[in-house]
Amino acid sequence: MPATQRRLVFEHTVEGLYRVSLRNRLSPPARQALRAAGIDPSKPLLPAYSYETWRRGLEIAVADLYPLLSREEAWRRMGREVVNGLMHTVFGRAMVGVSRLLGPLRSLRRLNNTLRSADNYVESRLTELSPTSCEVWINEVMEQPTYYQGVLEACLALAGGQEVRVGVVAREGHGARLHVEWVD
Incomplete structure (x- = not known):
């Protein structure tokens, strides 16, 4: 940016x-x-x-x-x-519908677009580790990586993920890496 x-x-x-x-x-x-x-x-x-x-x-x-x-x-x-x-706003209801159709993994593949719809500065990158496990890098976590832990937990649950687990792997400058896994 x-x-x-x-x-x-x-x-x-x-x-x-x-x-x-x-x-x-x-x-x-x-x-x-x-x-x-x-x-x-x-x-x-x-x-x-x-x-x-x-x-x-x-x-x-x-x-x-x-x-x-x-x-x-x-x-x-x-x-x-x-x-x-x-998810209860006009904008959010549309996003939830798409997420439910896509499921957790495909929703995570679109995470950067999803985050950019909320603001103009957060960016993410996804590394797929398995069909139900990924690592997510986020460039700006407001010095609170667990905030994005909660965001990802909620997003994956909305997309149909079960037993969602998100953990902070590391902080990197203003950003962080998080490990995400779920049961389909």
């Missing part, structure tokens, strides 16, 4: 998380902090939000919803929340 291009998260991603998945679940102080950070789900959403605004909003939600969990588990759950909310 050119250095001059702003990193943006698209409206439907924000809608899925804050208007659907977390609707009425954030405390009043968290909702106020979210508005101060630049996200107000009670008003018309912007077409896109900056990476910084998105990340700050996630940090507010994680701290509010999961104060007793480890940081890693809290971020993993937030990754699942994003996917679970997105």
Whole structure:
């Protein structure tokens, strides 16, 4: 991505998380902090939000919803929340239908396109290890690779994967490698 291009998260991603998945679940102080950070789900959403605004909003939600969990588990759950909310948006329903038709492996083969539909800066690469096991590299994990662990768990479950297991293999700069396996 050119250095001059702003990193943006698209409206439907924000809608899925804050208007659907977390609707009425954030405390009043968290909702106020979210508005101060630049996200107000009670008003018309912007077409896109900056990476910084998105990340700050996630940090507010994680701290509010999961104060007793480890940081890693809290971020993993937030990754699942994003996917679970997105699937109830107009955009997300179409993606879920395609994923269910494709199944887990073919859905993972399209993961880069799926992630790029949520924002303009996350990229992924897939290394197939077997028909039910892959390694996924993601270039930007917001210093929280378990967030993408949750995202991948939720995506594979939607695609029909059973007994989905995702683990962080290594962090690499701003990115990470994750091992993904499932039962068809």
